[in-house]
Ligand SMILES: Nc1ncnc2c1ncn2[C@@H]1O[C@H](COP(=O)(O)OP(=O)(O)OP(=O)(O)O)[C@@H](O)[C@H]1O
């Protein structure tokens with residue numbers, strides 16, 4: 595077993611005038627999960643495609659499970675399981691057939707292919723749909739089948755590109771559980787996500803990718819500590835007072851205040867804890883701005899993202915309907 599699951603140095607990739615990756619370094623020690631976190635277009639899938647040998651970098655080098663992606667792409671493919679945004683599911687085959695086929699392709703016997711397929715179908719709650727063609731599956735079921743396909747050969751390195759996008763909360767929890775089990779069984783995982791909560795929960799190390807570059811890395815706690823302080827959030831009764839509230843918070847906080855117009859919520863990072871909260875309420879009261887809800891909490895990864903990029907996380911809220919797909 596190599597000491598590092600993934601090692602990438604200086605990955606650059608351009609598409610026409612778009613610099614999708616601008617010198618990305620990544621390191622995943624064996625048996626750990628790296629969360630590659632970033633908004634749409636940050637370069638996550640480009641990284642995944644390079645590491646899984648589907649795309650050649652313009653420059654830079656990478657090894658996966660100790661094998662060089664450029665020198666021995668077949669060797670890399672034998673050692674990774676990939677579940678991506680472009681699902682490898684065959685629409686005309688049933689769920690069972692899809693997994694059975696993959697197992698056979700990996701050279702497993704008929705009997706072990708059958709039992710591995712059944713085992714994965716049950717693990718991903720697809721038993722009832724097992725004999726139906728995948729084209730009738732919902733978006734969420736398809737994603738679960740695709741993920742199951744990546745795990746057929748029990749690869750030492752698993753690469754998951756937004757594994758829970760389009761899943762309902764139950765599907766998301768199932769997937770998180772499976773990823774946890776993979777790591778317990780000794781696998782290493784590269785996981786891309788737009789969901790801060792997902793990175794927070796699953797990743798040993800997080801690399802924040804923005805516009806083709808890694809702008810921060812560390813554990814979730816380390817990233818939060820970088821931001822420091824606490825976050826004060828207020829819900830304002832009348833939306834007409836949001837500008838006043840923003841002005842008050844700008845005078846109290848240690849950074850730029852943020853605004854969620856729909857939720858009538860304003861927020862800012864503060865250094866003074868409860869004192870800052872009391873001061874904010876006092877000033878708002880002087881301006882006759884009614885506050886209906888108040889929260890003071892440790893920074894979340896959302897705050898980290900905001901602080902790092904200077905722009906609010908253009909990161910969607912967790913979707914609640916299965917089958918929404920991409
Ligand atoms: N085959 C391609 N041809 C042209 N441009 C591309 C291609 N693939 C990616 N890009 C561009 O490279 C940039 C990074 O894309 P990438 O798909 O890696 O982002 P991402 O982080 O995976 O985004 P998303 O969250 O939407 O999946 C984007 O600007 C994208 O438009």
Ligand SMILES: [Mg+2]
Pocket residue numbers: 638639640679755
């Ligand atoms: Mg992508």
